[in-house]
Amino acid sequence: MNPFVLHLECSACDKTHSPRQLINLCPCGKPLLVRYDLSAVQAKLPQKIQGIRPHTMWRYRELLPAGNSQAPISLGEGDTPLVDAGRLASSLGLSRLWIKDESANPTGSFKARGLSAAVTMAKALGAESLAIPSAGNAGGALAAYAARAGLQAHVFMPRNVPPANRIECEALGAEVHLVDGLITDCGRLAAQGARVNGWFDVATLKEPYRIEGKKTLGLELAEQLRWRLPDVIIYPTGGGTGLVGMWKAFDEMRQLGWIDSKKPRMVSVQAAGCAPVVRAFQQGEPRCGPWSPATTLAAGLRVPRAIGDFLILDILRHSGGTAVAVTDEEMLAEAGAMGRSQGLFVCPEGGATLAALKKLIRSGFVRPSDEVVLFNTGSGLKYLHLFEA
């Protein structure tokens, strides 16, 4: 364990727990967050992370859970390009637009970050078999990191998961369980399988470390922008781990004195056919009601209810952000526009961020002077069936 880790803290009741155990949720049922001794990190690392560090997310190892002598389970995740989308920016009348291209990760999506961290810790703490519910990309990432760690992976996916995700899991040696239902049904079955068979459940936000991996999205963004943050971040939100992770990174960097107190306005984009966060945000609710039926081609956004919904809503409100729904047609059209203008073959979830940006420019939420970052969370190659003419 990283010596700077103090404890795990409940995101709702603030109760603390030892990090030296395999643990899922707080007994109150809410996600656990890793807390670090940030003044000790600051004393050891008075400078922002600089110099010779591996070009993976583990370059921020003082702010990640693995100990100094513990080799992370890594496939080279992180350090993805922040692409200057100049041509798109001028066509939209924006001063600065970036696309953080997460398709460059191992297994082609941002899920690699969270699962590198979770598998590293699960292995260190003695797990032998891991279970995950997945809309597609998280399953592929778990299969890869479990294979790398010599652990067995059990992936529970909706039967209508994109074929590339299922094939990838099988090719990487995972046991795939196809479920007649949604990601929430997969979650129930993965948890049940874990209980009965002694597997460790690495469902998103149901163990403390995936969020730490996702946190590196925020650390990296700040480093790539020379230790400042943009005005607006648009993130395709299902379970919301990336959004919650980035916000945690911004808080930690502020406490370390690495960035100033400026907070980006955080925007969740969801599919019109499954938009529980957008509805709860607009209605001023602290939690999301379940969305039914959940229908969208963007598998990563087909999440009818998220365990960290209260955290997502809190961040959107505290940051002065918002939540936007876009149709499947809009996200596919804008995925094409990102490809033609920037040379990036993005997933529909990535296309959704550009569709949301266009709406936000029209509504006046995004102003011409704003610097905006869109998150392309995965590769279009996983969704060939959607892009075939």
Ligand SMILES: Cc1ncc(COP(=O)(O)O)c(C=O)c1O
């Ligand atoms: C490509 C893609 N984008 C976005 C998401 C949503 O991510 P999160 O659950 O962190 O909100 C997923 C989740 O499966 C995904 O695969």
